[in-house]
Amino acid sequence: MFRILIVEDDAELRQLFVRVLVKNAYTTVEAADGEQALEVLNRETVDLIISDIMMPGVDGYQLVASLREAGYSIPILMITAADSFTNMKKGFSLGTDDYMVKPVNVDEMLLRIQALLRRARMISERKQTIGSTVLNYDAMTVAYDNHHIALPLKEFQLLYKLVSHSGHIFTRQQIMDDIWGIDSYADPHTVEVHIGRLREKFKDNPDFAIVTIRGVGYKAVQQR
Template identity: 50%
Template structure:
């Protein structure tokens, strides 16, 4: 079940979208503004966002721009009454992936959501395999040749992020934004603590290693690249 966040201040429309998406098999969360959406994102792992433009506190374009500023690459579908070419330019330049003009066909919305997920990295198998090590994102399990470990959520998400992007360097700031959220009060040293725990847990694992890139951050390497 892909978790989706609907950001829409019209309660009737939000409920309509929600029911249609629930019927299509998605897990659905709702927020009435960009500000409320950011709060929800601190607690919820998402696969896609649907947002309106005209909302209180923080409009849809500001919300999307804020997400992209922090390198969040979730697919975003914008549904709005603002349908001119200029409006669409503003939306796409803020970082959206698709655009629908109200009133919409809700079945077309479902098709577009499915298409965005197909094109997105989040629509791959929710397991990552490195050698004999398998990370199952639905159950937070890490299994290897000799053991199966259930990790706390943050440790799992951190390891999943690194092993999904072998050899890619992530700064502490990037990892904080992706795992703990943009506005988290948690200190970046928390990343170091979680990395230390992961290294300890998987010290005997022969499939991968988490490397410190001095002055930058961390990356994971596969066994044959150590």
């Protein structure tokens, strides 16, 4: 499931975007301005950002510039009330991927989001590669060398999450929220159990290892 960060100081509009995106099977994270967005990105991973331009504090332009300077390649859809070529040009020059003018047609927004994710090779391929290992999301299979392993849903989603952001540390709570859901009543040790199963199944895999960061969480590390 793709996670989208909505950066908008208008709470009513922000909630509209949330409802539309959740209805269309996206997970959402919210921020009221660019500063909050940067704080979110320091602790969470997202697949796409929808950002207003005119916001108090750190505005949309500053947010985009900061992210691109920091090396983030996350697709960014800029939304603004200012319908001018100058504003559009500035946004694109800073690293915005697409641009919409308010009032926003949410059906068009969904199409643009899908296009941006396809461009990021996330929807069209639904695959992740680490070394010679290929994870196929649609088939929930992992292939490497002469091995072809089909995984249960939760195990695959957990491995896919780790491998998709190799080197990034995910806390147990982040994993629980993303894989089992925020309202899940799953046992707190569920993550450890699934990590153990994955390690056993891929103990001979030469491409990656799942590393425990004591007291923090887990990450996948590429080995070749």
